[in-house]
Amino acid sequence: MKLPKYLILNKEIGETPLEVLDNFKAENHAYAAVPMSYAGRLDPLASGTLLVLVGEECKRQKNYMGLDKEYVFEVLVGMKTDTGDVLGMAQLGPERPQDAPTTEEIRTVLEELSGKRTIPYPAFSSKTVNGKPLFKYALEGDIDSVEIPTKDVEIFSIQHIGTESVTTQELFSQISQKIESIKPVTEHTKALGNDFRRPDIRKRYAELESAADGEFYILKFRAVCSSGTYMRTLAEDIASKLGFVGLAFSIHRTKVGRFKKIGPLSFWSKTLSSNPDWNSS
Numbered sequence: 001m002k003l004p005k006y007l008i009l010n011k012e013i014g015e016t017p018l019e020v021l022d023n024f025k026a027e028n029h030a031y032a033a034v035p036m037s038y039a040g041r042l043d044p045l046a047s048g049t050l051l052v053l054v055g056e057e058c059k060r061q062k063n064y065m066g067l068d069k070e071y072v073f074e075v076l077v078g079m080k081t082d083t084g085d086v087l088g089m090a091q092l093g094p095e096r097p098q099d100a101p102t103t104e105e106i107r108t109v110l111e112e113l114s115g116k117r118t119i120p121y122p123a124f125s126s127k128t129v130n131g132k133p134l135f136k137y138a139l140e141g142d143i144d145s146v147e148i149p150t151k152d153v154e155i156f157s158i159q160h161i162g163t164e165s166v167t168t169q170e171l172f173s174q175i176s177q178k179i180e181s182i183k184p185v186t187e188h189t190k191a192l193g194n195d196f197r198r199p200d201i202r203k204r205y206a207e208l209e210s211a212a213d214g215e216f217y218i219l220k221f222r223a224v225c226s227s228g229t230y231m232r233t234l235a236e237d238i239a240s241k242l243g244f245v246g247l248a249f250s251i252h253r254t255k256v257g258r259f260k261k262i263g264p265l266s267f268w269s270k271t272l273s274s275n276p277d278w279n280s281s
Contacts, residue, residue, distance in 0.1 A: 008050070013181050017042060024052075036058065039053055039064035039065055046253065047252045049256050051064060065227065066226075068257060068259040070253070073221055073231045074248070075220075075246050076171075076249040077218070078097065078216055079093060079208075080245035084122050084236055090204050092208055101219065113237060116154045119229070119230070121148060121230070155225050158222070179198060257271035
């Protein structure tokens with residue numbers, strides 16, 4: 001059987017990219033001994049499209065690393081964490097909106113955030129400084145000792161596609177489900193993270209739930225952006241420009257490919273699919 005150059009697999013919330021590969025190989029024996037690698041990670045709590053290279057194509061991984069992406073993501077307004085998503089040490093903002101942000105307020109913010117931008121890498125990311133990932137500095141409490149690198153990105157388009165209000169009880173129940181979706185991490189090589197710090201994170205959320213009341217707002221967006229655009233950073237920026245703190249409540253990657261803007265027109269010139277015809281040369 002002739003194998004494709006790449007596959008488009010679906011990563012579920014709580015899965016790691018490596019678990020996606022292992023599960024696929026277990027169900028598809030023709031790939032059991034075939035080298036496979038993913039081009040572009042997804043955070044533990046993110047879901048969606050995972051681009052996986054097959055066989056000899058793994059050697060050409062760099063050809064796939066600059067592809068554009070589309071995401072559907074949600075922004076929880078009024079709460080922040082040190083990771084930018086719910087899998088972090090949480091803190092309630094000094095205030096949160098009493099009413100949902102208006103369409104006009106959101107439109108103004110999205111216009112400001114569209115286009116080319118220079119953004120800092122998240123403290124909890126795998127970007128290396130002096131040979132060490134930023135997340136290790138953060139876990140060691142030494143993140144202030146390094147200069148956070150930045151990256152030039154472009155937001156091709158971003159749309160507000162919905163607003164939801166949730167009660168405090170509903171919100172913390174959903175957060176708990178997300179946190180517990182990840183399998184326990186017991187490898188000694190990852191002892192520094194202490195199972196994503198979940199014992200401390202659970203305790204913090206329990207404290208916040210008892211202190212919070214009323215409703216929270218969750219804003220939903222669809223964004224098309226260049227490679228390396230962190231939705232966690234974008235979510236924090238959206239909330240900040242609305243006058244509050246915020247975090248990425250959910251992140252789902254829907255497309256990978258090449259996006260073009262020509263004058264007033266914008267379109268996907270190539271979208272990678274499970275039936276590959278991508279020319280990586």
